[in-house]
Amino acid sequence: MSDKKATLAIPGKDAIDLPIYSGSIGPDVVDVGALTGQGMFTYDPGFVSTAACESKITYIDGGKGVLLHGGYPIEQLANESDFLETCWLLWNGELPTAAEKEAFVEKITMHTMVHDQMASFFKGFRRDAHPMAILCGVVGALSAFYHDSLDITNEKHRNISAIRLIAKMPTLAAMAYKFSVGQPFVYPRNDLNYSENFLNMMFSTPCEDYQISPTLAKAMDKIFILHADHEQNASTSTVRLAGSTGTNPFAAIAAGISALWGPSHGGANEAVLDMLNEIGDESRIDEFVAKAKDKNDPFRLMGFGHRVYKNFDPRAKVMKQTADEVLGELGLDNDPLLKIAKRLEQIALEDEYFVEKKLYPNVDFYSGIILKAMGIPTSMFTVIFALGRTPGWIAHWNEMIADNSRIGRPRQLYTGPTQRDFTPLDKR
Ligand SMILES: CC(=O)SCCNC(=O)CCNC(=O)[C@H](O)C(C)(C)COP(=O)(O)OP(=O)(O)OC[C@H]1O[C@@H](n2cnc3c(N)ncnc32)[C@H](O)[C@@H]1OP(=O)(O)O
Numbered sequence: 001m002s003d004k005k006a007t008l009a010i011p012g013k014d015a016i017d018l019p020i021y022s023g024s025i026g027p028d029v030v031d032v033g034a035l036t037g038q039g040m041f042t043y044d045p046g047f048v049s050t051a052a053c054e055s056k057i058t059y060i061d062g063g064k065g066v067l068l069h070g071g072y073p074i075e076q077l078a079n080e081s082d083f084l085e086t087c088w089l090l091w092n093g094e095l096p097t098a099a100e101k102e103a104f105v106e107k108i109t110m111h112t113m114v115h116d117q118m119a120s121f122f123k124g125f126r127r128d129a130h131p132m133a134i135l136c137g138v139v140g141a142l143s144a145f146y147h148d149s150l151d152i153t154n155e156k157h158r159n160i161s162a163i164r165l166i167a168k169m170p171t172l173a174a175m176a177y178k179f180s181v182g183q184p185f186v187y188p189r190n191d192l193n194y195s196e197n198f199l200n201m202m203f204s205t206p207c208e209d210y211q212i213s214p215t216l217a218k219a220m221d222k223i224f225i226l227h228a229d230h231e232q233n234a235s236t237s238t239v240r241l242a243g244s245t246g247t248n249p250f251a252a253i254a255a256g257i258s259a260l261w262g263p264s265h266g267g268a269n270e271a272v273l274d275m276l277n278e279i280g281d282e283s284r285i286d287e288f289v290a291k292a293k294d295k296n297d298p299f300r301l302m303g304f305g306h307r308v309y310k311n312f313d314p315r316a317k318v319m320k321q322t323a324d325e326v327l328g329e330l331g332l333d334n335d336p337l338l339k340i341a342k343r344l345e346q347i348a349l350e351d352e353y354f355v356e357k358k359l360y361p362n363v364d365f366y367s368g369i370i371l372k373a374m375g376i377p378t379s380m381f382t383v384i385f386a387l388g389r390t391p392g393w394i395a396h397w398n399e400m401i402a403d404n405s406r407i408g409r410p411r412q413l414y415t416g417p418t419q420r421d422f423t424p425l426d427k428r
């Protein structure tokens with residue numbers, strides 16, 4: 001327990017001091033009910049110890065570094081499944097049969113186009129707009145094109161909105177990129193699989209067709225799978241909270257995209273690459289590790305640490321292996337950033353500070369190195385995370401609605417002034 005106190009002010013009563021337990025130890029259960037008649041609740045800043053829902057979708061054992069979707073280990077899904085199959089699993093709790101999979105893939109493929117007026121929407125942004133800023137706007141805007149999405153009580157409408165979201169995310173993401181580099185948009189192609197189609201929309205130009213490498217397309221698909229869901233992380237919790245008001249799925253997912261953008265969450269993949277570039281040379285790693293350990297310096301090692309994993313993030317292991325495969329295929333085995341990243345990991349994992357605090361590389365640590373090697377600019381990294389996380393967001397949104405969840409509404413410990421009389425302007 002820390003020696004910090006929160007002052008709880010209750011109208012008409014004397015303010016009382018309450019001890020605050022440090023977030024990493026657990027919540028302080030405050031019997032506000034006895035004081036205010038409003039019922040008992042826990043004080044848990046950062047929701048360190050609060051389960052806000054029941055869920056059947058994803059299981060994490062943070063101590064052992066285990067991540068399961070529908071019971072299947074993430075390593076097996078990343079190596080043996082594909083993104084749309086994993087999406088089906090998250091939505092249905094079971095792997096699809098061959099017929100189910102074929103029908104699902106066909107349905108997604110038929111919905112990849114976006115309304116032609118969406119193109120004008122993009123043209124309203126500045127060319128130097130961050131693609132995440134564009135994505136937040138255009139995903140929310142889908143609800144303006146599909147009025148059936150507004151009726152979330154209708155299961156058929158919910159299902160078609162989910163399909164539209166998964167199908168159109170790559171198109172919208174690639175459009176955001178093409179707009180930023182001043183190139184014409186590339187239409188989706190039905191003869192390509194999900195990841196090939198995304199890469200083609202990113203990199204084909206009117207002058208030259210993109211030559212799709214099966215290794216790179218497979219790596220892209222793996223990256224999407226590794227991001228597909230992670231139970232009640234900040235962006236998924238945001239989707240659930242927004243969705244609990246009964247808002248439409250496009251608005252709820254746009255809220256999730258906004259939450260994902262922050263550098264403490266999905267924005268960390270972009271921040272990792274910026275950090276590795278700033279380190280620039282293995283000889284400067286110690287300096288950055290020292291900065292990360294300095295309590296008076298806000299700098300943190302980006303891509304390190306996790307709220308739940310107190311052991312290796314299993315996704316980071318697969319990501320590291322994929323980085324080796326992709327960079328090997330591209331003849332970039334000696335990539336200086338990969339070398340810095342590996343050396344940084346080694347130094348941090350042997351350092352007392354990181355060992356004691358159980359800070360290990362997370363999913364964001366190696367993903368940027370792979371994406372950069374594929375030619376994807378850093379500003380698109382979090383967009384790619386959002387694309388991969390969309391099935392998870394939808395799965396949780398659907399589960400919440402099926403459970404008839406109540407509106408999400410946390411409580412607070414009020415620490416402001418107690419009741420007082422208004423002072424007229426000339427007396428202040
Ligand atoms: C997809 C994802 O969202 S994965 C996470 C991506 N984010 C990052 O990589 C950003 C860097 N990491 C972090 O900022 C944090 O580790 C988070 C946000 C991931 C987790 O945060 P929390 O669970 O709230 O941990 P918290 O911030 O309390 O950190 C615990 C302790 O470890 C330290 N710490 C945590 N992460 C780091 C880091 N990356 N570098 C240095 N110190 C760190 C904190 O300073 C704190 O120290 P203290 O106990 O002495 O005050």
Ligand SMILES: O=C([O-])CC(=O)C(=O)O
Pocket residue numbers: 229230232233234265306307308362363
């Ligand atoms: O679970 C979390 O808090 C963050 C994370 O790793 C993710 O969303 O993938």
